[in-house]
Amino acid sequence: MxxxxxxxxxxxxxxxxxxxxxxxxxxxxxxxxxxxxxxxxxxxxxxxWRPRLAVHRTADPDRVGRGEPAAMTLTVRNRDRLRAASLVAEDRCGSRRVAVPLLKLRPGRDTVVRYPVPTHRRGVITVGPLLVTGEDALGLVRVARSHGGSVEIWVHPRVHHLAAVPSGVARSLDGRIDRVPHGSITFDSLREYVVGDELRRVHWRTSARIGELMVREHVDTSLPRIVVLLDNRAAAHPDRVAGVAETFESACEAAASVVVAARRDDLPVTLALVAPEPAPTDTGTTPADANFLDRLAAVELRPAGQGADDPLRATTNRLRQERLGDTLVFLTGPGAAPDLGYLGGLRGAYPSVVVGMFGAAGVAPAAAAGMVLLDVPDGAAFAAEWDGVRRW
Structure with missing residues (x-):
C-alpha cells in the first residue's frame, strides 16, 4: 500500500x-x-480489502526452440462470494508487461487471457506472478499485490540437422548396425548354434535343457563418446549487438545440434562448459535431450580470469585427466583464437578434436594445426561445414 x-x-x-x-x-x-x-x-x-483471486497459468509449450511459437494461457477466478472485482492487472512476461482485464469480475466467475510469449531470443523466460493494482475513487491510496506463482518457459537454441556424427575409435569391422560391436566379454543373450561358432561359447546347461545347442552372445559395450565443450567466457565473444553476442548464440546452436545428433544415433555425449555454471534442477520428468537443451537455454556468458586463472586452462587439464570421450568438439568465438594451444595438448587423450570457431572472418589460427577447424559465421553454416567433413 x-x-x-x-x-x-x-x-x-x-x-x-x-x-x-x-x-x-x-x-x-x-x-x-x-x-x-x-x-x-x-x-x-x-x-x-484483498481480492480473493485464484490464478492458474499454462504454457503451451513450456519448452520451445528459438523463433518457434509459444503462448501463455492465464485463468483468473474471483473466489469472493459477494463482491465483484474491478481491478487493473498485468502479467509479467520476461521484461515486458501484459495487461489483463479484470473489470467487474463477478463472484465465482473467471476470465481467460491468452497471449504470445516472445521467443526471438534464447534463454529462460519467467512468466508471472500476476500484479494487481488498485486505487480508491479519490486517488488517495494505491495498492499493488501479487497473485499466483510464476512459470518458466525454456527457449532452446535452434537445432540444425547434422547428417552424421564422429564414429570415434571403437568401430565394428562389419559396420555399426546396432551401434554395439559383437565379440567382447559382456554377456548379452543366448542364441542357437550355427556352423562356425566356437564350442567354448556353447552354454551346455541350457543346451541340455532344451535339446539344442545354444551359444552365448557377447557384445562390446565401449561406444564412441563425444564431449562437447562450449566456451562461455565473455572474452571469447567480444562483439555484441544490443548486449547480445551473436557468436555465442551460434555456438549454442552448434552445441545443441551436435548433442541432438548424438542422441539420435544413441551415442553417449557429454556437455561441458569452460566457465562452470550451476546446473538446472533435474525434476526427472523431462527426457535427457531436454535436460541438455535446458542447460544450453540457461547458459550465459561469464567473466573469466587470465593466465593461471583462465578457466579454459583448468578445464583442459581436467579433460586430459578424466578423458571423458574420444572425440572433443570445442565451440568458441573469435576471442579464443590465441587459446587454441590448450586444445593441442588434448590430442593424446582425444584422438579427434574438432574446433568450431564463429566470427573469426576466415583467419585460421596457427595453433589449430592437427585439428579439424570449422571457421563459420553462424549455426547454419556450421551444420553445412560439419556434414562436409570426410575424415575426423
Whole structure:
C-alpha cells in the first residue's frame, strides 16, 4: 500500500483543519477536517480489502526452440462470494508487461487471457506472478499485490540437422548396425548354434535343457563418446549487438545440434562448459535431450580470469585427466583464437578434436594445426561445414 501525493495532502489538510477548528472554535473547519479524515479512512479501508483471486497459468509449450511459437494461457477466478472485482492487472512476461482485464469480475466467475510469449531470443523466460493494482475513487491510496506463482518457459537454441556424427575409435569391422560391436566379454543373450561358432561359447546347461545347442552372445559395450565443450567466457565473444553476442548464440546452436545428433544415433555425449555454471534442477520428468537443451537455454556468458586463472586452462587439464570421450568438439568465438594451444595438448587423450570457431572472418589460427577447424559465421553454416567433413 502506498499513499499518493493527493492522499498526503489530504491528511495534512485534515490535521490543519481539525486543529484550527477545535482550537479557535470554528465548526465549519472542524466539519471539513472530519470529512477529510473520513475520506482518508475509507481509502485505507479500500486498500485493506484483498481480492480473493485464484490464478492458474499454462504454457503451451513450456519448452520451445528459438523463433518457434509459444503462448501463455492465464485463468483468473474471483473466489469472493459477494463482491465483484474491478481491478487493473498485468502479467509479467520476461521484461515486458501484459495487461489483463479484470473489470467487474463477478463472484465465482473467471476470465481467460491468452497471449504470445516472445521467443526471438534464447534463454529462460519467467512468466508471472500476476500484479494487481488498485486505487480508491479519490486517488488517495494505491495498492499493488501479487497473485499466483510464476512459470518458466525454456527457449532452446535452434537445432540444425547434422547428417552424421564422429564414429570415434571403437568401430565394428562389419559396420555399426546396432551401434554395439559383437565379440567382447559382456554377456548379452543366448542364441542357437550355427556352423562356425566356437564350442567354448556353447552354454551346455541350457543346451541340455532344451535339446539344442545354444551359444552365448557377447557384445562390446565401449561406444564412441563425444564431449562437447562450449566456451562461455565473455572474452571469447567480444562483439555484441544490443548486449547480445551473436557468436555465442551460434555456438549454442552448434552445441545443441551436435548433442541432438548424438542422441539420435544413441551415442553417449557429454556437455561441458569452460566457465562452470550451476546446473538446472533435474525434476526427472523431462527426457535427457531436454535436460541438455535446458542447460544450453540457461547458459550465459561469464567473466573469466587470465593466465593461471583462465578457466579454459583448468578445464583442459581436467579433460586430459578424466578423458571423458574420444572425440572433443570445442565451440568458441573469435576471442579464443590465441587459446587454441590448450586444445593441442588434448590430442593424446582425444584422438579427434574438432574446433568450431564463429566470427573469426576466415583467419585460421596457427595453433589449430592437427585439428579439424570449422571457421563459420553462424549455426547454419556450421551444420553445412560439419556434414562436409570426410575424415575426423
Amino acid at each position: 502506498r499513499i499518493t501525493a493527493r492522499g498526503i495532502g489530504l491528511l495534512v489538510a485534515a490535521a490543519v483543519l481539525l486543529g484550527t477548528g477545535f482550537g479557535f472554535g470554528y465548526v465549519e473547519l472542524t466539519l471539513l477536517g472530519a470529512a477529510a479524515t473520513v475520506a482518508a479512512a475509507c481509502a485505507i479501508g479500500y486498500a485493506a
